[in-house]
Amino acid sequence: MKPLTEKQxxxxxxxxxxxxxxxxxxxxxxxxxxxxxxxxxxxxxxYLKKKGYLDDSSIHRGLKxxxxxxDQTKKSGYLPVIGRVAAGLPILAQENxxxxxxxxxxxxxxxxxxxLKVAGDSMIDEGIMDGDFVVVRKDSEIPNGQIGVVLIxxxxxxxxxxxxxxxIALEPANKAGGYKTIYxxxxxEDVQIVGRVxxxxxxx
Amino acid sequence: MKPLTEKQxxxxxxxxxxxxxxxxxxxxxxxxxxxxxxxxxxxxxxYLKKKGYLDDSSIHRGLKxxxxxxDQTKKSGYLPVIGRVAAGLPILAQENxxxxxxxxxxxxxxxxxxxLKVAGDSMIDEGIMDGDFVVVRKDSEIPNGQIGVVLIxxxxxxxxxxxxxxxIALEPANKAGGYKTIYxxxxxEDVQIVGRVxxxxxxx
DNA sequence: ATAGTATATTGTCAATTGACCATACAGCAC
DNA sequence: GTGCTGTATGGTCAATTGACAATATACTAT
Numbered sequence: 001m002k003p004l005t006e007k008q009x010x011x012x013x014x015x016x017x018x019x020x021x022x023x024x025x026x027x028x029x030x031x032x033x034x035x036x037x038x039x040x041x042x043x044x045x046x047y048l049k050k051k052g053y054l055d056d057s058s059i060h061r062g063l064k065x066x067x068x069x070x071d072q073t074k075k076s077g078y079l080p081v082i083g084r085v086a087a088g089l090p091i092l093a094q095e096n097x098x099x100x101x102x103x104x105x106x107x108x109x110x111x112x113x114x115x116l117k118v119a120g121d122s123m124i125d126e127g128i129m130d131g132d133f134v135v136v137r138k139d140s141e142i143p144n145g146q147i148g149v150v151l152i153x154x155x156x157x158x159x160x161x162x163x164x165x166x167x168i169a170l171e172p173a174n175k176a177g178g179y180k181t182i183y184x185x186x187x188x189e190d191v192q193i194v195g196r197v198x199x200x201x202x203x204x
Numbered sequence: 205m206k207p208l209t210e211k212q213x214x215x216x217x218x219x220x221x222x223x224x225x226x227x228x229x230x231x232x233x234x235x236x237x238x239x240x241x242x243x244x245x246x247x248x249x250x251y252l253k254k255k256g257y258l259d260d261s262s263i264h265r266g267l268k269x270x271x272x273x274x275d276q277t278k279k280s281g282y283l284p285v286i287g288r289v290a291a292g293l294p295i296l297a298q299e300n301x302x303x304x305x306x307x308x309x310x311x312x313x314x315x316x317x318x319x320l321k322v323a324g325d326s327m328i329d330e331g332i333m334d335g336d337f338v339v340v341r342k343d344s345e346i347p348n349g350q351i352g353v354v355l356i357x358x359x360x361x362x363x364x365x366x367x368x369x370x371x372i373a374l375e376p377a378n379k380a381g382g383y384k385t386i387y388x389x390x391x392x393e394d395v396q397i398v399g400r401v402x403x404x405x406x407x408x
Numbered sequence: 409a410t411a412g413t414a415t416a417t418t419g420t421c422a423a424t425t426g427a428c429c430a431t432a433c434a435g436c437a438c
Numbered sequence: 439g440t441g442c443t444g445t446a447t448g449g450t451c452a453a454t455t456g457a458c459a460a461t462a463t464a465c466t467a468t
Contacts, residue, residue: 005414019226022268026455040416042457047414060424060455061265064226077281077308104281104308107407127333127406147408201405202331203311204351209444230425241447246427251444264425264454 001068002051010034011044012053015063020105026061077104079135081115082156103135107199112138116149116156123147123158125173128200134158135199142196151192152184158197168193205272206255214238215248216257219267230265271301281308283339285319286360311339311403318342320353320360327351327362329377332404338362339403346400355396356388362401372397 004012014033018025025033027041034041045063048054055064083098101115118132126147128134134149142148148161150170159170159182166186172179184191208216218237222229229237231245238245249267252258259268275284287302305319322336330351332338338353346352352365354374363374363386370390376383388395 007415022223022226022228024226024228024265026264027457028455036415037417038456039418039458043415045456058456059230059265061228061263062456077306101310102281102308103310104306106305106307106310106405124331127328127331127336129331132331197408199405199407201310201403203403204401211445231427232425240445242426243428243448244446247445249426262426266426 001053004048004051004053008044008047008051008053011041012048015048015054016065019063019065024061024063077102079103079113079115081117081133083117101133103199103201106201107135108137112195113198114138116158118158121177122172122174122179123160124177125175126160128158128173129202132200132202134197135201136195137198138195142193147197149194149197151194152182153190156194157182161193163193205257208252208255208257212248212251212255212257215245216252219252219258220269223267223269228265228267274304275301281306281310283307283317283319285321285337287321305337307339307403307405310405312341316342316344316399317402320362322362325381326376326378326383327364328381329379330364332362332377333406336404336406338401339405340399341402342399344400344402346397351401353398353401355398356386357394360398361386365397367397 011030011034014030015025027045028038030036030045031038031041045054049056052066053069055066057064078100079102080097081099081101082096098117103115107113113135115133116136118128118130118134121130124130128147134147136149142161142163144162145160147158150157150159150161150168157170159172162169162171168184168187168191170182170184172181187193215234215238218234219229231249232242234240234249235242235245249258253260256270257273259270261268274282282304283306284301285303285305286300302321307319311317317339319337320340322332322334322338325334328334332351338351340353346365346367348366349364351362354361354363354365354372361374363376366373366375372388372391372395374386374388376385391397
């Protein structure tokens with residue numbers, strides 16, 4: 001599946017969000033939403049169809065996500081819960097999966113997300129407590145200062161992440177706890193940026 | 205909600221099944237499917253709108269299930285999100301429902317649960333922050349000291365709840381914030397125990 | 409330089425579509 | 439009987455809509 005440009009992604013996401021509410025937008029509505037001419041949308045939609053993200057329905061007000069795309073982004077809602085990360089294995093390896101939790105559509109796309117059980121209280125000021133579950137979107141970019149998961153020596157760490165060139169700062173969120181920011185000079189084999197935390201939940 | 209005739213039900217179910225696949229049918233398509241004239245469908249759809257099962261969107265190819273109906277059929281993990289609680293209305297009244305969120309099976313049984321958006325930081329020590337969503341199980345007993353929702357003068361309050369006979373204590377969880385425990389002597393019309401908080405989540 | 413891709417505009421058009429009218433008939437309540 | 443509801447048909451129409459042409463600009467790759 002060919003990659004999309006920023007604009008195309010923007011349009012696709014908007015369409016997706018509208019469709020989630022069973023509300024198929026017309027090209028003119030999309031155009032109005034982005035401040036574009038209808039035919040710019042027509043063009044962009046054409047690209048999305050050509051690249052296989054939308055099905056060619058040619059029905060009025062009949063935009064549909066393509067099977068291929070739906071398949072890829074699979075919306076089951078069942079996410080694997082990762083326990084201890086076994087040395088040397090990819091994080092989503094069967095061996096690491098403890099159970100599955102059905103989170104529905106609460107946290108958006110689920111195809112590349114998984115759940116991590118939080119240990120420790122280093123992020124308590126962000127409302128992430130010991131025993132909470134965080135939803136992680138794999139390989140998602142982490143905007144500076146947002147919460148992400150980084151794998152250091154097969155240990156998964158949830159922290160506020162700041163990336164500058166090849167350096168990483170992992171900042172805890174617990175003023176009272178005396179935790180210190182971790183600085184990493186080089187991203188190497190032992191340090192892996194896993195993804196962005198897209199949600200947090202706990203059962204009571 | 206007025207009852208439907210057989211034919212009307214048939215049409216509604218067909219529309220529902222099509223919408224589930226993000227494929228809004230036109231009246232002509234429905235007509236073709238049932239071997240009817242377009243205007244028979246127009247009539248039937250009019251009835252469905254009049255009886256409150258469909259929303260009156262008047263957009264081309266814009267059939268939508270009504271909020272009311274979605275509420276009644278309570279699908280799987282779709283929970284209503286309660287906004288401001290309108291005075292005098294039951295908490296789950298249509299007027300209070302802002303949207304629906306699909307939480308899957310994360311927080312257990314869903315038939316009698318709903319979601320409340322938290323305002324304020326009075327429960328921050330329990331990891332419930334301003335803007336978080338809490339899942340509330342209606343009419344569920346609240347074991348002493350557990351987090352529950354109490355309605356006081358049409359204001360929903362999330363607090364640790366202690367009940368002793370006819371007295372209630374609502375204890376905040378924010379040492380720093382200077383919140384005080386609320387004591388209520390009598391459970392009366394203005395004070396309603398809504399239910400237990402069975403979960404908390406936030407989108408990041 | 410040249411070609412291709414991506415984005416954007418204005419204008420036009422035919423197909424799709426919901427709405428509405430007139431009409432008809434069957435069942436039911438009063 | 440009379441009126442109401444529900445179902446059904448055919449015909450018509452204006453609004454909505456996707457498609458497409460002609461054109462322009464910016465960027466990238468060759």
